[in-house]
Amino acid sequence: MTKKWTAEKLMLGVCYYPEHWSEELWDDDFQRMKDLGFTYVRMGEFAWTIFEPEEGVYSFDLFDRAIEKAHKLGLKTVLGTPTATPPAWLTHKYPDVLNVSQAGIPYQHGARRHYNYNSENYRRLSTAIVTEMAKHYGDNPGVVGWQIDNELNCEIDVFYSEADHLAFRKWAKEKYKTLEKLNKAWGTVFWNQTYTSWDQVYLTRITVPNSPNPHHMLDEKRFISDSAISYAKMQGDIIRKYTSNQWITTNGMFKHLDNHKLTNEVLDFYAYDSYPNFGRVLEDESEKPLRDRKWSWNLSVVRSISANFAIFEQQSGPGGWVTRLEQPSPNPGQLRLWTYQSIAHGADLVMYFRWRTATKGTEIYWHGINDYHNLPNRRIKEVEQVSKEVHLIGEKVVGANYQAEIAILTNYDNEWDGEFDKWSGPFASISKEAWFKALQYNHVPVDAYNLNKNSNVEELKKYKVLVYPHAAIVSEETADLLKEYVNQGGKLIVGCRTGYKDETGQTYMKAFPGYLADLTGITLEDFTREAPFEATPMVMYKETAKLETNHFYEVLKVHDDNKTEVIGKFSNCYFEGNPALVKRQHGEGTCYYFGGVFTIELAEKLIEETQINNYKNKFDLPESVELSIRKKEGKEFVFLLNYSHEPQEIDVKQEMTDILTGERIYQKVRMKAYDVLVLE
Ligand code: GLA
Numbered sequence: 001m002t003k004k005w006t007a008e009k010l011m012l013g014v015c016y017y018p019e020h021w022s023e024e025l026w027d028d029d030f031q032r033m034k035d036l037g038f039t040y041v042r043m044g045e046f047a048w049t050i051f052e053p054e055e056g057v058y059s060f061d062l063f064d065r066a067i068e069k070a071h072k073l074g075l076k077t078v079l080g081t082p083t084a085t086p087p088a089w090l091t092h093k094y095p096d097v098l099n100v101s102q103a104g105i106p107y108q109h110g111a112r113r114h115y116n117y118n119s120e121n122y123r124r125l126s127t128a129i130v131t132e133m134a135k136h137y138g139d140n141p142g143v144v145g146w147q148i149d150n151e152l153n154c155e156i157d158v159f160y161s162e163a164d165h166l167a168f169r170k171w172a173k174e175k176y177k178t179l180e181k182l183n184k185a186w187g188t189v190f191w192n193q194t195y196t197s198w199d200q201v202y203l204t205r206i207t208v209p210n211s212p213n214p215h216h217m218l219d220e221k222r223f224i225s226d227s228a229i230s231y232a233k234m235q236g237d238i239i240r241k242y243t244s245n246q247w248i249t250t251n252g253m254f255k256h257l258d259n260h261k262l263t264n265e266v267l268d269f270y271a272y273d274s275y276p277n278f279g280r281v282l283e284d285e286s287e288k289p290l291r292d293r294k295w296s297w298n299l300s301v302v303r304s305i306s307a308n309f310a311i312f313e314q315q316s317g318p319g320g321w322v323t324r325l326e327q328p329s330p331n332p333g334q335l336r337l338w339t340y341q342s343i344a345h346g347a348d349l350v351m352y353f354r355w356r357t358a359t360k361g362t363e364i365y366w367h368g369i370n371d372y373h374n375l376p377n378r379r380i381k382e383v384e385q386v387s388k389e390v391h392l393i394g395e396k397v398v399g400a401n402y403q404a405e406i407a408i409l410t411n412y413d414n415e416w417d418g419e420f421d422k423w424s425g426p427f428a429s430i431s432k433e434a435w436f437k438a439l440q441y442n443h444v445p446v447d448a449y450n451l452n453k454n455s456n457v458e459e460l461k462k463y464k465v466l467v468y469p470h471a472a473i474v475s476e477e478t479a480d481l482l483k484e485y486v487n488q489g490g491k492l493i494v495g496c497r498t499g500y501k502d503e504t505g506q507t508y509m510k511a512f513p514g515y516l517a518d519l520t521g522i523t524l525e526d527f528t529r530e531a532p533f534e535a536t537p538m539v540m541y542k543e544t545a546k547l548e549t550n551h552f553y554e555v556l557k558v559h560d561d562n563k564t565e566v567i568g569k570f571s572n573c574y575f576e577g578n579p580a581l582v583k584r585q586h587g588e589g590t591c592y593y594f595g596g597v598f599t600i601e602l603a604e605k606l607i608e609e610t611q612i613n614n615y616k617n618k619f620d621l622p623e624s625v626e627l628s629i630r631k632k633e634g635k636e637f638v639f640l641l642n643y644s645h646e647p648q649e650i651d652v653k654q655e656m657t658d659i660l661t662g663e664r665i666y667q668k669v670r671m672k673a674y675d676v677l678v679l680e
Pocket of ligand 1: 150151273313353363366
């Protein structure tokens with residue numbers, strides 16, 4: 001289920017911290033934002049002590065003045081609740097609000113996100129500040145929306161305070177009702193972990209060896225996610241009570257948080273903070289690294305939450321903290337490219353982080369569009385160009401939907417289980433990346449689709465092809481849904497390590513892939529990880545190509561039902577000649593099972609095999625150019641993004657209009673380094 005948010009046109013904005021600057025600068029700052037064509041400004045998300053200098057004493061003057069000045073110029077404010085940074089007076093008086101490491105050491109005041117979601121004091125004090133802010137700003141015409149907190153689960157995504165341990169016990173009690181059921185779900189009979197009283201139940205603690213019970217670890221992540229959601233919901237409910245026309249969202253996408261559920265239960269739409277510049281410094285030894293283009297996958301996941309979304313923090317310069325010499329300066333054209341990367345994937349509002357580089361604190365090297373000196377610079381010039389263009393195309397493109405015929409499935413249980421299960425989790429990331437690269441480099445637009453309790457066959461049927469690389473956990477219910485999808489004509493592609501666990505993370509006592517055995521037409525006879533000092537098996541694909549493999553192998557037994565065709569066989573190993581890749585008809589559709597980990601090459605073969613549209617009839621594009629399509633009222637807008645530092649030649653096979661320049665485009669066109677074309 002994805003949420004739809006409607007804006008009137010594409011819009012730009014910026015994050016601003018009035019509390020960081022002399023008030024004499026404000027007028028000029030807001031005026032220049034306006035002159036740049038910005039519509040939105042985000043403020044307030046770290047300013048708790050300014051709003052509440054001491055417990056129960058509130059002061060809104062500073063932000064009242066800032067919001068009013070912005071509003072007078074037509075700038076709309078998004079107001080953040082300031083709970084990501086609890087005040088010193090608060091943590092000093094109520095130390096139980098602090099988050100604590102697994103080893104029991106509290107995180108102290110001095111940076112941010114040092115609180116926990118379950119402290120009663122923190123909930124009470126958060127309720128108070130959010131209530132006062134919502135009452136005060138609920139009908140302020142300058143405030144159009146709210147950001148709850150800032151980047152839930154960023155910086156730290158595990159919580160072990162006393163309050164968390166107690167809340168977890170309660171959560172486990174509600175989930176399992178009896179200790180007998182909990183013991184069964186966590187398989188505590190193994191290594192004598194059986195609990196005989198609820199008081200013995202904690203979140204995971206440091207163990208010998210430090211590899212706690214895996215079923216317990218999986219539940220811990222579910223609990224952390226539920227805690228963050230219930231904390232956000234507490235804030236959302238207050239804001240809704242005191243406001244009428246203001247929307248509610250939050251920003252970021254971090255681990256141990258079911259952002260789909262969060263959005264469904266609390267938010268109007270989802271917002272993301274996009275920092276593709278991280279991609280340029282990632283240690284990535286894989287084949288054909290994606291670099292900044294990796295963020296196109298993140299944006300696809302964001303789109304699976306809200307079809308149209310907002311970027312609350314768009315990279316606007318080099319980045320790092322005082323303690324982190326990290327990201328280089330964007331090359332000329334890259335800020336523009338990254339802004340369009342967000343828009344191409346479904347963003348209708350993009351706010352840059354931040355207006356001006358901070359002159360104090362941890363982030364003095366996290367550059368804003370303005371430098372410390374506040375004089376004109378290259379980044380402002382580039383944003384000026386983007387802004388002009390966005391105004392030009394804003395009404396046309398806003399609300400248009402990203403077009404994809406294929407989706408890669410995601411699922412929180414598998415993601416969380418896979419974090420510590422090294423026999424499946426890493427393969428899921430490797431295969432997802434191989435598929436994403438193959439699709440990107442072959443210009444096949446792809447969605448992420450989150451498989452969850454609300455998923456239904458109608459939603460899945462929007463896609464001709466679904467790829468679910470190594471879902472270890474597949475319940476009977478999920479298996480039935482996938483079967484129905486294939487039955488009704490879908491093409492499903494799965495890889496090794498599929499379907500062998502239930503929802504507790506325990507393995508089935510069934511031949512693998514468990515409930516998917518009849519759909520896939522195979523069961524496993526045997527499996528092995530790659531043997532490090534031995535020859536690596538190969539796969540003979542359709543007797544035409546010998547493909548390299550890696551990591552993990554399964555010896556498949558094909559069920560003899562005439563519907564299963566072997567299209568790949570292993571070689572160069574003791575299971576030489578055994579099926580590696582099988583294709584099975586089921587109802588109107590097809591299921592593919594690969595007993596290994598996907599590579600770019602194999603994904604490319606399967607893209608060809610499943611005949612997904614690669615737009616080759618319309619364009620001839622080099623690998624470095626990404627193709628995305630957004631469609632509205634029958635009109636398609638094609639975004640072509642060149643991630644290369646070199647110019648690229650493309651071929652547009654049917655005449656189109658470049659809506660950024662109004663020029664007609666046909667046949668050979670040269671794209672400059674980092675250039676963007678938007679064609680209609
Ligand atoms: C995050 C935060 C911002 C800022 C930037 C840059 O995304 O939300 O407050 O810290 O990163 O580090």
